[in-house]
Structure formats: structure tokens, C-alpha cells
Amino acid sequence: MDIDTVQDIMEEISEQYDIGNQIGESISKQNPLNIDESELLAELEELNEETLKIEARKLPPKINEQISIEEEEDVIVHVRSKEKKGKLI
Numbered sequence: 001m002d003i004d005t006v007q008d009i010m011e012e013i014s015e016q017y018d019i020g021n022q023i024g025e026s027i028s029k030q031n032p033l034n035i036d037e038s039e040l041l042a043e044l045e046e047l048n049e050e051t052l053k054i055e056a057r058k059l060p061p062k063i064n065e066q067i068s069i070e071e072e073e074d075v076i077v078h079v080r081s082k083e084k085k086g087k088l089i
Helices: 003-028 037-057 061-066 069-086
Strands: none
């Protein structure tokens, strides 16, 4: 083994050591992007509401007029009361 080979090996070991340190630093960072979880949840809720509105537009016009995303329970009660009127007692 000559001096050049030893130096090459030492350089490779040093590079691997530096890479290991970089990986360790990356793992040790708790929240590198500083993301607020409550903001993410609020954004998710907005996206869900937009999706519901888009889906409501796809419904036939008669149903779309009766259904409001905020009043889903009222619509269910209204439909059930119509069903009871149509039944024979």
C-alpha cells in the first residue's frame, strides 16, 4: 500500500463521515418547514367544502335547489315526512 492509496481512503472516509453528519442533522430537525398544524386542518376543511359545492352542482336542478350543504339534516327530515304522507295507514 502506498501513500496515495492511503490518502484516497482517508478522503473517502472523510466524505462518508460528512454525509453521515448531514443525515443526522436532517433527522434531528423537528419541523424544518415550520408548518402550523391548525392552518393545515383549516385548509383541508376549506378544500372539503369546495369539493362538496362542486359535487352539489353536478346534481339534477330540482335536487340541487332543495339541498344546501349546511342544511343536510333539514332535507332528510323533509324527505322522511313526505314518505310518511304517502304510506297507507
